[in-house]
Amino acid sequence: MLELKQTQKLQAILTPQLQQAIKLLQMSQLELIEAIEQELKENPVLEIAEEKPTEEEFESKETEFQSEAEDTILKNEVMEEFLERYSPSDEFREREEKESINYENIIKKTSDLRDYLRWQAGLSDLSMDERLIAEWIIENINDNGYLEYTLDEISKVSGYKTNELEAILKKIQRFDPAGVGARDLKECILLQYEIKQEELKKEVNPIFLDIVKNYFSMLQENNFKSLAKKSGYPIEKIKEVFEEIKTFDPKPGRNFSNEQAPYIIPDVYVVKTEDGFEVILNEEDIPELQLNGFYISLNLNKKINEETKKYIKNKIKQAEWFIKSLKQRQKTLYLVAKSIVEHQLTFFEKGIKFLKPLNLKDIAEKLNIHESTVSRVTTNKYMSTPHGIYEMKFFFPSGINKDQGDMLSTNVVMDLIKELIENEDKHKPLTDDEIAAILKREKGINISRRTIAKYRDILNIASSRMRKID
Incomplete structure (x- = not known):
């Protein structure tokens, strides 16, 4: 059987005014200024308070305006006399007023990497059909300059054959910036090296090509001894190749990013x-x-x-x-x-x-x-x-316990870890356990190996194995 019942319950409800107060509280300086401007537009009762001038300022302004008015009358009389004496016509034609350009309203159009590559493709000797193929490839190059999808995947979507795409990709890989269109870091380094040697009109170093093509993973791990043993090249030559690689940009397209640095106004x-x-x-x-x-x-x-x-x-x-x-x-x-x-x-x-x-x-x-x-x-x-x-x-940083019972902020601990790693022996870098032991012994900081590893990741610092230089 259906029946109506009346019940009472308490429920917290935020009024529109309270919601507005909370929103204002968490707004940044720029957001607050926008909110005030919006409120001024929507509410006719609200207005900006104008500072009223003092009596002395008012009298000073009145004297200044009177003086300016007298000067203007005198200048107008002189100008009228000049026009009467020297004007070739009895009528004075007023100068046509033209609206001046407001340069603040001119927005600079930014050009990203893909636009830059299309522009180069337009200047190249590519045929119309080849430009269409180039468009498919350029559209699949990411902001860092790498080809995001395989040529087989692009072939399925575009309908062009893989060998046709490969031929055009090789031409795009000669575009600026050097290394663009690479499919991985290894290819990116090789492209930059080959273009550099061409510009310098030098022969490519076969040792450089062999090490990068066949031992690149070992090179990334700084495992020079194992690389020397496996390749047969002396460590000095391997180090020369390593130093050469460090001069190249691993992300050649990042300089063309449309992202702008955020503008911060301190509150x-x-x-x-x-x-x-x-x-x-x-x-x-x-x-x-x-x-x-x-x-x-x-x-x-x-x-x-x-x-x-x-x-x-x-x-x-x-x-x-x-x-x-x-x-x-x-x-x-x-x-x-x-x-x-x-x-x-x-x-x-x-x-x-x-x-x-x-x-x-x-x-x-x-x-x-x-x-x-x-x-x-x-x-x-x-x-x-x-x-x-x-x-x-x-x-408001969290804290790490010290032996004395005091708390130390995580920012300070991360700074100490960074300092220890910067001053370590590069041939025998500190492990996470060793860093934890040093902080315990010298600073009285109780911290686990896992926490050290976590802070290293935040600081973008590689592990001891990756930091080691033979």
Whole structure:
């Protein structure tokens, strides 16, 4: 039997105003400026506050304008006299006004690797049919300059025979940059070497070709002794080949990438003063907002109909909440940044090696706010320090235990690992176990071999076997 029942339950609901406040909190500087501009467009009640000039500035400006006006009248009289005396016509033809070019609106068109290769193909002696084949090959070359698919795979899709594709690929491999169109690193190195020798008008070294073609994997592992034993070449010759290879670019197409470096605007500046470190918010491009006086008075006008009054009242509430949320964001950002500086004071004084472990909970408890608020306000925010610009999340590293019970940040530990590897004997590089033992013995840091390996991967440092030079 069906029946209706009434139940009560509590449920947390985020109002649109609260959702807006949270969004503002986690926005970066550029995103915030865009959000303010958008709000100004959508809400007529909201406007940018203009600084009113002081009485002295007003009087000074009035005198200046009066002086400029007198000068203009005098110049106009002189100009009229000149035109009357020297103009060949009784009528003065005004100069046609033309809209000047706004160079800021001109967008530079970037050219990627494939466009560059197509341009070269257009200048080459390829026939129309060969250019179509070249297009199929060029389209399958990735941003690093390598052919992503086999010629058999391209043949199935394009309908051209493999031998036809191979012939055109060889021509493309002579294009700039040297090494483009290679199918693997070995072919890329060989192409660059052959082109270099042609440009220098030198004969190719048969030892170089033999080692790269037949012993390339051993060369990658720096296994010179085994390579010498297997190939019969002296180690000195092998090292010469190795040094020659190091001069070539393993990713010849990367210089043609369309990717642009991200433009970072610091949200916070930390400046050293006589009294210590001062936290300054970057509010240069953030305008001061206020309510439009016209709409406020319109809202109080009894002659306005209820529908219009309701609309204005709603927009006033939205504007007030937006201004309040914006101020709250700036206040929270300032307090969190100041607290970070207090916790990481040794970093700001001495540098990255003195960065301490810190978590969101520490800052949240000190400021009596929720951890999620600290997380939001440090997301996509950057801090300019005496040691460079860092994302605010950078100041919250995890820690490694020391014998004394203290905690050391992972950034510091990674820096120590990097330093040990840079100063090691290249003929007998340190293993992960040996690095762990040194850190335990000399620094009192308890760290496992697996953690060392993990940090090496983060730092893009190869294993001891790969770093070894015979």
